[in-house]
Amino acid sequence: MQEAAVSMRHISKSFGKKVIANKNVDLDIYHGEILSLLGENGSGKTTLMNMLSGVYFPDEGEILVNGEPVSITCPKDAFDLGIGMVHQHFKLIDVFTALENILLGLPKENDTKSGRAAVEEICRKYGFELDLDKKIYDMSVSEKETLEIVKTLYRGTEILILDEPTAVLTPQETDKLFAILKNMREDGKAVVIITHKLNEVMEISDRVTVLRKGENAGTVLTSETNEQQLTEMMVGEKIVLDINRDFVENKALRLEVKHMTVLNPDKKKVVDDISFDLYSGEVLGIAGISGSGQKELLEGIMGLQKCEEGSSVIYYSTAHGTHELVGLDTKQIIGYGLHLAFVPEDRLGMGLVGNMGITDNVLLKRYRKGNGPFLHKTLPRQTAEKIRSELEVVTPDLEYPVRRLSGGNVQKILVGREINNKPTVLMTAYAVRGLDINTSYTIYNILNEQKKKGVAVIYVGEDLDVLLALSDRIMVICEGRMTGMLDGRTATKEQLGYLMTKTGGAH
Amino acid sequence: MEKKTTHKAPLFHVRKKDDTTLIQAILIRAVFVVLALLVSALFIYFVTKLDPISVYTSMFKGAFGTSRRTWITIRDTCLLLMISVALSPAFRMRFWNCGAEGQVLIGGLTTAALMIYFGSKIPTVLLLLIMLVVSAAAGGIWALLPAVFKAKYDTNETLFTLMMNYLAIQLVEFFVDIWDKKQSHSVGIINMAGHGGWFPEVLGQQYTINIILVVVITVAVYVYMKYSKHGYEGAVVGESVATARYAGINVPSVIRRNVLLSGAIAGIAGFVEVAGISHTISKQTAGGRGFTAIIVCWLAKFNPFIMAIISLFLVFLDKGAAQIASDFGLNEFASDIITGILLFFILSAEFFINYSISRSEPVKEEH
Structure with a gap:
């Protein structure tokens, strides 16, 4: 078998004592291959790739590029090794044009003229459609995504990492992106896409590595697996989809x-x-x-x-x-x-108060009730207890700040409060x-139950x-x-x- | 791309800790207090050529050496605590009231005016009540102005409240000039003869009323912020304006209300300073406490009981520094350096309570 472009060996990374993002992870990335890094939110996919792109430094373990052990302490090191990453939140300057963004921060010899020729060559080679003189603020998300990829390629990327590239794309735009990624694979580049969408994994990748709770839950060839098996690897148990x-x-x-x-x-x-x-x-x-x-x-x-x-x-x-x-x-x-019940998009920024516990959050829409200038918490406390037991919210106690709970628990509290009022x-x-996945299905079921109640x-x-x-x-x-x-x-x-x-x- | 990266790892790893127990936190603080005393002892020994132990003793004596000094320390702690408590309703909402200095001054100015014009005409108890209400109103209005602009036009309250301080200082200077009868550029002690509008002695102590006022206000603000519907609204607005609107809270009105309260308490602090302590008014009346209170409020994370401890500590350092300056003939800078070292180490402890630092393991060389 060919030598791996990148090998990660026994990589661990933790934030504080409680948050273990990655634990003893092994991962191989090969040239001429598209690898999917699959896992639920919070399973450590992005953290693992951030250690390749120089955003974080591993606590333990080593990284080999083309068989050589390397130490990547900053994004510059990663670029020098030919590793480029497109983050979920684009790193572009709004008032600059596409070309200016590509050339930004590079040495003088990459002047506009020769730079433009080189960038156009890259676009032609892989099939990117990009207007180099368009300002970023005029661009759609799909164009920005394209630009980010071209930017890393211009800087000599051999190993391209994409973090949830399709999250904001329409099906048609996704198809276009996938065609380009296939061109890059033909060209011998190594491509990693971080995703939690199973259908995309099946469609585009050659191999899949699944992360579960920060650990490598296995690597399989896409041709030899199916969505049900991948889900079980992600969740660690059988679930009905x-x-x-x-x-x-x-x-x-x-x-x-x-x-x-x-x-x-x-x-x-x-x-x-x-x-x-x-x-x-x-x-x-x-x-x-x-x-x-x-x-x-x-x-x-x-x-x-x-x-x-x-x-x-x-x-x-x-x-x-x-x-x-x-x-x-x-x-x-x-x-x-x-x-009228409303579960807004920004849960902690609009629907809930992050630094308050469940009781005080239940209070949010009904704190005016009761006589006198003081708060009446008896009923909200009962409601909070009911939400905790019925929706299986995991929290040390009802006064524990909800912002410290996992996203799933936060959403259960928010939805629980909104349906409690019999909307x-x-x-x-x-x-x-x-x-x-489990919490998502809990939410779908709640919505369907509510619908059945009229x-x-x-x-x-x-x-x-x-x-x-x-x-x-x-x-x-x-x-x-x-x-x-x-x-x-x-x-x-x-x-x-x-x-x-x-x-x-x-x- | 051919360039080979050298093997290097960051020197230190700084990690956020979230599992520090109360006992660990106390231990860390204790270690830093000891460190602070040691380092500043080195400074005292090598730079000022003095005996650290006698310097520390002198510091302690400066704050608690005599019954009178102890009372002054308590009195000043009360005043600083009251201004810190004043800031908390505003800070809780993330309204950065940097204008306590001016609000205290305006409260003091109205108090002084009432003392001067009515000191001999109205019985003291009634006059004190009037001064309490008027100084609260004056301080409140002084703070309300930036709040109204913030609520309506989203102006920057930090700058606005800061500028209001200078306005207050100029106003005080203007009135000092009017009231200055002896061309001495000061008002002098107001109602020296009749003590009109002075806090009377209660239980044989000069500062009993100061203490009662500060305790009542501190407890009242604590209860208001923690248990009342208004306090809840303020807390929600401070966390997120979007959440507050989602809950149907009228954000501008909550901002105005809390800042009015904040300014009113600062105004009362000015009343306490003028009627209960100095019995005069000058641009030095607030004495920078309006700014020190910001530090107190922040360090205590709005907890009034911790505010009391921090206020006491800062006043202690201040008194101690003054004492060593006079006892050993040091200039004020030397004693400020000593208190600076103490403060620096004690604040550093907070970092080590929240973060842990470890040496990175060197990257293994593979051959």
Whole structure:
């Protein structure tokens, strides 16, 4: 067998005593091969690769490049060894052009002219489409991703590491990226993609290394494995990968959104004339590239964003009558006792208070209740205890700051609080982002249970497979406009991908 | 790419620790106190050629040597603690009130004005109550102005409150000039004869009222912040404005309310200083305590009981430094260096409580 481009031997890295990111990991990367590094969030994939790219230094173990032991103490060392990494958060300067970003920080001899020729050569060779004179702030995420890859290649990368490259791409953009990665493989480069998406692993990679809780849970050839086996390696136990979607009869209108328009601080329309109805007993999925107005749409309904004139959101409830929500602020919505539950995208930055425990977080939307100037905590404490036991939240005690809990526990607390209030409408934004597989399925089940109880559920999601499996109807938005409303049982991924990028809207 | 990287590893590993027990934390602090005393003993011995033990004894005597000195130390600790407590409702919301100095001055200025104009006309008990309310209102309004701008236009409160200090200083100078009868550039002791508007002695002690006021306010602020609905709102706003809005909290009104409270307590501290301690007003009345209080508040992480300990420690150092300067004829810089060394080591302990440092293992050479 050929010599490994990179070998990591017995690598360990910990942060503090409690957080062990990697433990005794062995990993080989070969030229002319695409390796998937698969694992759940927090399994140590990114940390492991950060030790190759010079961001972290291992506590123990050694790294060999082409058989030679090396010591990588900073990103410069990594570049010198031909290792380049594209991070999840792009490292680009907004006001510079693509070319300026590529040449930034390199010695003088890489002047604009010869640099441009070299970059164009790279683009031609691998099939990148990149406008070198475009400023970063005009670029889509997909273009930025492309630019980051070209940047590392220009610096002589032989071993390319991509951290969750498809997280923000549409299916079509993903296909394009994968074609390029295959070209690079043909060229003899070593490619590592960090991912937690099984279908991508199966589609693109030659080999898969699975990390579980910081340890190497095994390496398999893609051709000899399947999604079920990989999941079991990731989770360490057998789990059922089915999302329940029950059909509920007798739907009743709950929300009627008409001509909703929301402007951002720059007076640009981020939600542009969106109208839809929401019924009890259904899950309405909302698909779209992240940042297409999903956040503003939900916040507009909740009274957290100012809706422009002409917007209307009518709330129908058997218990509380009919209300026009536009013009009400959140305090009034809570004060009227309207049962609108909202699980926002930013859990610790908006839905919860990180430094408070479960009890004080349960208090968040009901602290005004009770007479007098002081807080009444007896009931919230009982609710907190109920959330902890029913949703199996792992926490030392009810006063332990929720920010120190794992992402899954944080989300269970947030969702638990919101459904505890017996909502009529339950809106969720990226409810499973960053969660492990088991917790994700717990959340899907909760949403399905709520739907069966007659709650009208909105599910803003990014994983199209999940949207297609969970939703009764799927609304697609692109650049703040609604580009389609599909039946969740018959829609396809390609349809969604097409509508997600259909600029101009459906009007 | 052909260039071979040398074998090198970072010299030290700094890691965040999250499992320090209370006993370990106390031990680490104790070790650093000993270290602080040793290092500053070296400085004393080699630079000032003095006997460290007698210098330390003198420091202690400066703060607690006589009953009067002890009372002064307690009095100053109370004042510093009160200003630190004043900052906490604002700081808790991440409103960086750097204007306590000015708020104390304005509270002191209104107190002095009332003493001068009504000292002989209104009975002292009633006058004290009026001064309490007026100084609180004045300090509160002084703080409210930056808060209103912060809430409405999101201006930077650090700069704004800081500039308000200079305004307060100028105002004080202006009035000192008006009230200065003897062309001495100072107001002198107000109501020296009748003690009008002075804190009366209670239980035979001059500073009893100071202590009662500071204890009552400290406990009240603690209860308010921890158990009241208002306190909860402030805590949520401080954690995240987005979360506060999500919970339907009116963020601008919470900012205004908490900062008003903060300024009002600082104003009362000015009242205590003028009516209860110095009985005069000058631009030195706040004496930099408005800034020292920021350190106290931060170090204590808003816990009023720890604030009391830190206030006492800082006042102790201050008194001690003054004492060694006079006992040994040192200039003030030398005694400041000694207190500086002590403070430096004691603050360093916090780093070692939160982080651990280990020597990296050298990378193994393979042949």
